[in-house]
Amino acid sequence: MDDAADRRRTAIFLLAISVYFAVQAGLRLALGGAYETDEAEMLVMTPGLRLGYGPQLPLYNWLQLGFFELFGRGLPALALLKNLLLWATYLAVFLGLRLWLPAATAALGALSLFLIPDLAWEAQRATTHSNMLLATSAATLAAFLWAMRRGSFLSWAVLGLAIGLGGLAKYNYFLVPVALGLAALTLAPMRGALLRRRALIAPGLAGLIVAAPYAWMLQNRDLAFSSLGKLHIDAGAAPGRLVPEGLSQLPGGLLALMALPLLVALIAWGLSLGRRRAETGAGPLPALLLRAALFAVVLTAAGIWAAHAGTITSRWLLPIAFLAVPGLFTALAPRLAARGRTTVFALMAVLALLVMAGLGYDRFKDGARRDVVFDSLPARLAEIDGAEGVPVIAEFYTAGNLAALAPGLQIAPYLPFAAHRFGAGPVLFLFREHVPPSLEIGAVQAGWPAGSGAGSGIERLQEGAFSLPYRGSSAEMPFRYVLARMPALP
Structure with missing residues (x-):
């Protein structure tokens, strides 16, 4: 693929995500109405710059405070930060994949995240801290792929910064760097880079970043861990009960996140059968992402088992889907004909229009909180x-x-x-x-x-x-x- 074509496709990708999230921010401002629960939370949980605010980690609150200072304590500051984080998520994933893949395949892998319902819909409609989880996970993936590709001191320092910020975003964020590290150990092209002494820069810098907020958490346990009740930890479970209820909910939660990406991938593959396909392979990258997703599933199951959690939600499984979906589509890319790729992008465009229409309906439907x-x-x-x-x-x-x-x-x-x-x-x-x-x-x-x-x-x-x-x-x-x-x- 020539450089001019790659530059053109990179420009198209950047234009697409920039226009989409600018329109989404404008749509939220135009729809107006009452604040959603997570938006309202920001108005009462940002009294000033502090090491901690409550059961959520503080990074989103810190950034929101900055946006409140710039744009006032209202809807513009809330909508702009949310959409900026989502824009940065897709951009960072693209940049990381682009280090290893042609621009078209990197764009396919990055945009495939839009097929996850919690990213396409919930991230716009309601969530805040989960959006920070996505942005820091994307930054971590990009920095990790840079370190695996270049191995410079700067790349490991940037990875440490990303991990430190992710550690202040949401607790389940740590599934991403741990799973990526474990997966890299199973791949010969990456194992050597990960086992170099300079790789210790990343956890060292990350530890320095999270030290003070985590110390605050230990000093304010009743507030920092007050949301543990959401897990419905069954301390009084029958002695003979080995499998916690939350573990049985894991497959359903994953299916809720992965069903649409799997369906679109199957359609695109079916449309490519018997047609000329791409000749360029994707190298070790799909294997890294898919193996990391499997490690994340195992780590999540172990955590549910250890905590004897009585319930989980699909939102807590976002790190798994974040790794699995780009892994699936970058693995599929060399097997897709032009018709299959075009179909994927067309379906994403239709989904984008449906999301915007759905948000308008959600604002005005009977019983809508914003109404x-x-x-x-x-x-x-x-x-x-x-x-x-x-x-x-x-x-x-x-x-x-x-x-x-x-x-x-x-x-x-x-x-x-x-x-x-x-x-x-x-x-x-x-x-x-x-x-x-x-x-x-x-x-x-x-x-x-x-x-x-x-x-x-x-x-x-x-x-x-x-x-x-x-x-x-x-x-x-x-x-x-x-x-x-x-x-x-x-």
């Missing part, structure tokens, strides 16, 4: 006797939307730091529908000790209910509130 009108919420709270100037505790969705409308109000989510921040005295608890289900459960989630419920220190002063309207329908979202005098912490 709730929060404008009257501060006034509703002001009408509660004795609630003026009282701190408020609410789940992320409500807390963030309230914070946007009443920036001077003391607001905290149902996390353990709330009790330490507000201490003894009146606190207004808000409950969206049945989240959380009761004052007693909410008080424990907010950091007051169990057993401080009714009759054990909490004095209910006022309680009631109200609802907020939807913009596009006659339905209303129900809320409950309890104004309570809370006991002092031990």
Whole structure:
């Protein structure tokens, strides 16, 4: 393949991802509406530059703070950061693959990530920290492939920087560098590069980057690990039960992520049968990625087993799909005829249009969270006797939307730091529908000790209910509130 053709295809790839994510950012701003849960979380979990903020690792919060400083605490800062991270994800994967592959194959491998539903849909609709996981995983892959290709001191230092940042993005990020390292050990062309002493630069630099935030986590365990309940760890499992429930959910979670990429790959391969195919092989790269995905599956299963996790979600398995899908399509690329490649790119273009149309529908459908009108919420709270100037505790969705409308109000989510921040005295608890289900459960989630419920220190002063309207329908979202005098912490 001549250099001019590679440059042209690189330019087309860069233009495509840049236009797409610019349009997505504009679409989010045009659709407007209430903040989604993860967006709202950023409005209440970014009080300033800190080593830690809660159960999520701090890198996204740090970047979001910077965007808030540049663009204000509102939707433009949220939408721009999200789409910039997603753009960087595809760019970094392309650059890493391009070190080993022609531009057309590198573009196919990078864009294949768009076939993962959590990247095409959820990453736009809702998620924040998972987007940081993807961006740092992509940076890690690019730096790792650079180190395997060049082996310079700079490439290992860049890899250490990527691993350190990934270690501050999301806990399951570590599946990516560990799995890549294990897979490289099984491949002769890469084993020698990995076993050189200069490779120690990467873990050393990464350790320096994560040291202070991880020290904060150890000093604030109740807050940093407060989301472990999502795993439903079954400490009381029957002695004879060897397989935790979460392990049985692993195949289904992987299928949810991999079904569409596998289907598209099968269609493209079928359309290439009997036709002239590409002659250039992909070298050891597909083997690296696919073996790394297998190692990531084994590591995930071992973690589920060790933790005896009772539940998992497909989102936690993103590192596996992140490795497997580009591995699948770079392995398939030499076997595809021109018709097969064109079909893959055409299907991605159709999917992109469907995603944008779906986001518009999701904004205006009956019961859509973005369609709730929060404008009257501060006034509703002001009408509660004795609630003026009282701190408020609410789940992320409500807390963030309230914070946007009443920036001077003391607001905290149902996390353990709330009790330490507000201490003894009146606190207004808000409950969206049945989240959380009761004052007693909410008080424990907010950091007051169990057993401080009714009759054990909490004095209910006022309680009631109200609802907020939807913009596009006659339905209303129900809320409950309890104004309570809370006991002092031990």
